[in-house]
Amino acid sequence: MINLRYSNRMEALLDALAEAVREERAGPGAWKTIRVVVPNLATARRIEDHLVARLGLAANLEFLFLDKFLRSFLPEGTGLIDRPAIQGALLRRFQRGDGLDGEVFAPVRRYLGAPPDPQRVAQLAFRLARDFPWGTFRILRPRTIRMEGRQLLGFELAVRNLAPQASLLLQSQGLGGRRALGCGLFVPFAAGARSKAG
Numbered sequence: 001m002i003n004l005r006y007s008n009r010m011e012a013l014l015d016a017l018a019e020a021v022r023e024e025r026a027g028p029g030a031w032k033t034i035r036v037v038v039p040n041l042a043t044a045r046r047i048e049d050h051l052v053a054r055l056g057l058a059a060n061l062e063f064l065f066l067d068k069f070l071r072s073f074l075p076e077g078t079g080l081i082d083r084p085a086i087q088g089a090l091l092r093r094f095q096r097g098d099g100l101d102g103e104v105f106a107p108v109r110r111y112l113g114a115p116p117d118p119q120r121v122a123q124l125a126f127r128l129a130r131d132f133p134w135g136t137f138r139i140l141r142p143r144t145i146r147m148e149g150r151q152l153l154g155f156e157l158a159v160r161n162l163a164p165q166a167s168l169l170l171q172s173q174g175l176g177g178r179r180a181l182g183c184g185l186f187v188p189f190a191a192g193a194r195s196k197a198g
Contacts, residue, residue: 010046017047018054021061035062037069087129094121 038044044063051058
């Protein structure tokens with residue numbers, strides 16, 4: 001069970017966590033592992049210090065960042081698309097110049113320069129990843145297509161909960177580097193079904 005508490009006071013949250021740990025450990029004692037999702041290592045250290053002060057012990061606690069916690073629920077072979085992943089993909093694309101053809105990307109090409117300026121590449125990738133219109137993204141199974149004797153690898157991607165403007169932009173611009181070859185097709189996504197957006 002996931003127990004969510006929120007407050008604008010850290011001490012109130014720490015006291016609630018200490019009480020929850022005390023109740024959880026009433027039966028099996030300190031041998032049972034308790035998972036705590038934290039935003040950073042500093043918070044994990046603060047929790048440990050508070051539990052030692054309140055309970056005299058801070059043993060068998062597993063601290064997880066949110067992305068690792070969420071990945072533990074995903075089926076094998078799937079992953080999360082987060083800001084670092086998008087930033088990395090943009091960095092690679094901008095450095096190579098992939099998918100930046102056409103008039104719509106002329107301002108981007110002018111800004112990055114020829115050859116692309118590394119500092120501008122990094123700044124633009126960071127800014128776009130930070131301002132990305134976040135919805136829900138889930139990588140599904142890999143897909144391959146055969147084109148002129150070569151086998152090309154892509155992935156199905158389920159995209160949900162985008163803002164209307166972001167959804168229209170995604171559909172008009174496409175996704176992925178091989179759209180000219182017939183990839184990047186969009187179909188409705190239904191619960192329990194897979195989306196073909198490779």
